[in-house]
Amino acid sequence: MIDSLFTFSLTVFTGFFAIMNPIANIPIFIGMMEGKDKKTQREIAKTATITAFFIVFFFVLLGKYIFEIFDITIPTFKLAGGLLIFYVGFKMLQSNKKEQKDVSERTTDDGIAISPLAIPILAGPGTIVTAMNYAAEADYLQIGIIIAIFALITYMTFVAFNLSDTIVKKMGNSLIKVIGKIMGLILAIIGTGMAVEGIKLAFGLKS
Numbered sequence: 001m002i003d004s005l006f007t008f009s010l011t012v013f014t015g016f017f018a019i020m021n022p023i024a025n026i027p028i029f030i031g032m033m034e035g036k037d038k039k040t041q042r043e044i045a046k047t048a049t050i051t052a053f054f055i056v057f058f059f060v061l062l063g064k065y066i067f068e069i070f071d072i073t074i075p076t077f078k079l080a081g082g083l084l085i086f087y088v089g090f091k092m093l094q095s096n097k098k099e100q101k102d103v104s105e106r107t108t109d110d111g112i113a114i115s116p117l118a119i120p121i122l123a124g125p126g127t128i129v130t131a132m133n134y135a136a137e138a139d140y141l142q143i144g145i146i147i148a149i150f151a152l153i154t155y156m157t158f159v160a161f162n163l164s165d166t167i168v169k170k171m172g173n174s175l176i177k178v179i180g181k182i183m184g185l186i187l188a189i190i191g192t193g194m195a196v197e198g199i200k201l202a203f204g205l206k207s
Contacts, residue, residue: 009145012134017151018187019088019126022160024180026123026168029161032112040115045161047113052122056131058147063132074136075202081129083192085187088126092184122157126187133194 033041059066067077134146160167168176199205 005141005145008142009149012146012149013153014186015130015134015190016127016150017156018183018190019085019130020122020153020157021092021180021183022153022157023167023171023176024092024183025157026164027161027173029117030164030168032117033164041161042162044113044117048117048122049154049158051114051118052127052157053151055119055123056127056150057147059128059144060131060135060143063135066132068138073185074197077136077198078133078194078201079104079198081133082149082196082198084129084191085126085194089184089187089189089191092187093181122186129146130190147206155195 029045033044036044066072067074130147131150135143138146
């Protein structure tokens with residue numbers, strides 16, 4: 001029982017960490033914070049991470065009801081969700097320097113804490129699908145673990161944003177980009193696994 005919960009927790013942590021990517025999102029955050037003082041940066045980071053947490057929290061708790069309302073089956077969700085997560089990971093493996101620059105250029109007001117920082121950068125479709133995938137067949141204890149781990153990841157993201165200048169100086173942009181590519185590869189693998197599991201469930205295939 002304990003071993004299975006530990007494995008489940010580790011899987012959830014890996015999935016969330018890869019898709020939230022606290023380190024690789026730092027350059028985006030720095031680009032958006034140009035010209036803002038430290039206090040404002042901290043408030044924006046706080047608002048963005050709290051908003052992202054409650055968005056995912058909502059989908060984790062109501063995921064099963066959403067399935068019932070829209071008549072979504074577990075196999076089709078895993079297949080479609082796996083393809084989406086694979087796509088997110090694939091995009092992370094590509095060069096995204098221009099995309100990061102475009103995002104920072106389009107966001108000059110304080111509303112950036114909600115959009116695009118909280119939505120869709122932190123709590124985007126990939127994050128929501130990942131959370132709902134873990135919660136789809138989870139019991140109450142596992143749902144509690146999912147929420148706790150996501151809270152930990154959002155807190156890590158908040159800390160990373162607040163220490164962004166120091167982290168960039170210590171690690172350098174090149175290493176941050178490498179970490180982003182590795183997280184993209186992990187996401188692509190997770191997405192492929194979800195899609196394969198969805199196909200197996202849909203056709204009643206054994207592992």
